[in-house]
Amino acid sequence: MARSDHLFRSEQFTQRRFTGADVMVLLGVAVLMYLGARLAIRAPAVIKGPDISLAPAALPTYALFSTGRMLAAYILSFLFTLVYGYAAAYNRRAEAVLMPLLDVLQSVPILSFLPVVLLSLSAVLPLGIAAELASIVLIFTSQAWNMTFAWYQSLTTIPVALREASSIFRFNRWVRLKTLELPFGANSLIWNSMMSWAGGWFFLMAAEIFTVGQRDFRLPGLGAYLSEAARQGDMQAILMGLGTLVLVIVALDQFVWRPLLAWSERFKLEMVESDNPPTSWFYNLLRSSRLVEGLSERVWRPLSERLDGWLIRRLPPLQMTESGEGRPAWPTYLLMAVLVAGLLYGAYRAGLMLLGLPLTQWGWVGAGVLATLLRVIAALVIALAWTIPVGVAIGTNERLARWLQPVVQVTASVPATALFPVVLLALISTPGGLGVAAVLLMLLGTQWYLLFNVIAGAAAIPQDLKYTAALLGLSRWERWRTLILPALFPFIVTGAITASGGAWNASIVAEHIQFAGQSYYTTGVGALIARATADGNYALLLAATLSMVLTVVVINRVFWRQLYRLAEDRFRME
Incomplete structure (x- = not known):
């Protein structure tokens, strides 16, 4: 580029302040929150979750679930x-x-x-x-x-x-x-x-x-x-x-x-190596492991080369610029029109909810x-x-x-x-x-x-x-x-x-x-x-x-x- x-x-x-894109995005968030609120009203009125045990024995299992x-x-x-x-x-x-x-x-x-x-x-x-x-x-x-x-x-x-x-x-x-x-x-x-x-x-x-x-x-x-x-x-x-x-x-x-x-x-990105590069004992252990080296040579590298070759054959070389300035086709305009209409209707319903405040x-x-x-x-x-x-x-x-x-x-x-x-x-x-x-x-x-x-x-x-x-x-x-x-x-x-x-x-x-x-x-x-x-x-x-x-x-x-x-x-x- x-x-x-x-x-x-x-x-x-960066120079522009607000455009139609900003307005549509804000309307979209308002509409999504309104739709979520309408669905939330239909949720069960009373919900009781499972009891949480404070016993120390439960901590390993809880740690596994959270991770x-x-x-x-x-x-x-x-x-x-x-x-x-x-x-x-x-x-x-x-x-x-x-x-x-x-x-x-x-x-x-x-x-x-x-x-x-x-x-x-x-x-x-x-x-x-x-x-x-x-x-x-x-x-x-x-x-x-x-x-x-x-x-x-x-x-x-x-x-x-x-x-x-x-x-x-x-x-x-x-x-x-x-x-x-x-x-x-x-x-x-x-x-x-x-x-x-x-x-x-x-x-x-x-x-x-x-x-x-x-x-x-x-x-x-x-x-x-x-x-x-x-x-x-x-x-x-x-x-x-x-x-x-x-x-x-x-x-x-x-x-x-x-x-x-x-x-x-x-x-x-430098021409001189750092005096104190970050180190890791576990990284050094993996690098010196014969098992890891064997898996890399026999499994990972062949798979990576096959993936590279497949993607190279199917993706064209890049041009010098990528502006993304093509003229949209008519389905794009139709989709945008439907999206705008949906946003406007949803914004109207959300506005009615806000007016009641x-x-x-x-x-x-x-x-x-x-x-x-x-x-x-x-x-x-x-x-x-x-x-x-x-x-x-x-x-x-x-x-x-x-x-x-x-x-x-x-x-x-x-x-x-x-x-x-x-x-x-x-x-x-x-x-x-x-x-x-x-x-x-x-x-x-x-x-x-x-x-x-x-x-x-x-x-x-x-x-x-x-x-x-x-x-x-x-x-x-x-x-x-x-x-x-x-x-x-x-x-x-x-x-x-x-x-x-x-x-x-x-x-x-x-x-x-x-x-x-x-x-x-x-x-x-x-x-x-x-x-x-x-x-x-x-x-x-x-x-x-x-x-x-x-x-x-x-x-x-x-x-x-x-x-x-x-x-x-x-x-x-x-």
């Missing part, structure tokens, strides 16, 4: 990331719709979408299947968006020379994906996968046990165990559940993430959005203040990373919602009370998106540029100003977009808390969503959710997209 064409696409996308749900959701997230990010990065027309849609999707709060998904599925499927699917879908929504943003950012910042070389060598889509795009984005994808799992663990309690009026949905798992322990105020069970979760996270770090990071070191409750929604916005800004500023220096230290110092990365992975993955009731009891009598505690919990749901992206960006800085900065005798401030911050800028923007979405999501559990039979809440749109869900007030739930989504989309369009444009135009690693 020519540089001028890519910059034109970037400017066309299985997380893995299923991650596979869906990874496939979604590859397809969605690829389409948005290489098709101008698709980008105009897909990126606004991604803005909306990552801003839809998981806990306001959960009752709609769960109740609508329970109206058409057996209860057990509906609960499992809803849990996986909701974990998916906490994993997919930051991975997709990172993949899109990687594809749009591939050096033009490498992109043009792939065209000169007549690579088709499969060869380019395998030899250029996946290797270039491997480091960022791995770090964001770690963050996605951490985000999934954070919302696991909400995804495995949920109450809507007289409907009590429960799935056996660590999240349900921790939630039930918090509801009963059983601190011993909370600690045992957290201990089991920590063991699972440490095992994943040692057997999955550390080996993947060591393997991805070969794909860094009293004016007083609309005032609650406005005040709640403003209060939550201030908390999100405070959490984001605090997160930026500490994640940038700490992330750079971890990403550029492998010895430090070897010790701190498992600690960060464990800390990020421990559901703050499990410990938050205890923190709340300590802060409830202080000035600010739940307002301060809400900012703290939103910070816990925000900071890791930034930290993991900063670590990935710092680790991706080429070693030859570090040597050049040292040879020039740059001071520490000059090195930060001319090398580190420019190199980190695209990663900071990606992390900040997903972090702000995470903060809005976390507001629902931060502003309305139940512990040991007591309810605590403060002014905020998250508290409104939580209370509307518990009361089955679908009109208020729809109004509060759409207000939150619209606020996040406006912020992304006015502020974050301008920074994305700056990252693509001025801070590409060329």
Whole structure:
């Protein structure tokens, strides 16, 4: 793809504010939530889930169930990331719709979408299947968006020379994906996968046990165990559940993430090898295993070569540009007309539901959005203040990373919602009370998106540029100003977009808390969503959710997209 064409696409996308695509996307979300609410009304009036045992003997089985749900959701997230990010990065027309849609999707709060998904599925499927699917879908929504943003950012910042070389060598889509795009984005994808799992663990309690009026949905798992322990105020069970979760996270770090990071070191774009590359004892064990080598030679490599040959024969070589500017056929126009008509009718029905909402409750929604916005800004500023220096230290110092990365992975993955009731009891009598505690919990749901992206960006800085900065005798401030911050800028923007979405999501559990039979809440749109869900007030739930989504989309369009444009135009690693 020519540089001028890519910059034109970037400017066309990032300079605009709102278009018809944005309006259609927002209408689509409103219609889907309305349809879900209508289906939810038809769900069984009373649902009683299975009892959750707090016995220590149940923990291994619960850990297995939760890890299985997380893995299923991650596979869906990874496939979604590859397809969605690829389409948005290489098709101008698709980008105009897909990126606004991604803005909306990552801003839809998981806990306001959960009752709609769960109740609508329970109206058409057996209860057990509906609960499992809803849990996986909701974990998916906490994993997919930051991975997709990172993949899109990687594809749009591939050096033009490498992109043009792939065209000169007549690579088709499969060869380019395998030899250029996946290797270039491997480091960022791995770090964001770690963050996605951490985000999934954070919302696991909400995804495995949920109450809507007289409907009590429960799935056996660590999240349900921790939630039930918090509801009963059983601190011993909370600690045992957290201990089991920590063991699972440490095992994943040692057997999955550390080996993947060591393997991805070969794909860094640099001319000088790093002094302290990431290492993994398990990765070294696999490399030295004769059994693994035999399986690779006799099974994996022949299968890979057959797949490569089959795809090379069936996919044509790529052209120098991929603008996606073909003229749509008439079936496309017909499909669009039907879609627009359906959206308009659904929007009309959703509008009738919203018109039935009293004016007083609309005032609650406005005040709640403003209060939550201030908390999100405070959490984001605090997160930026500490994640940038700490992330750079971890990403550029492998010895430090070897010790701190498992600690960060464990800390990020421990559901703050499990410990938050205890923190709340300590802060409830202080000035600010739940307002301060809400900012703290939103910070816990925000900071890791930034930290993991900063670590990935710092680790991706080429070693030859570090040597050049040292040879020039740059001071520490000059090195930060001319090398580190420019190199980190695209990663900071990606992390900040997903972090702000995470903060809005976390507001629902931060502003309305139940512990040991007591309810605590403060002014905020998250508290409104939580209370509307518990009361089955679908009109208020729809109004509060759409207000939150619209606020996040406006912020992304006015502020974050301008920074994305700056990252693509001025801070590409060329």
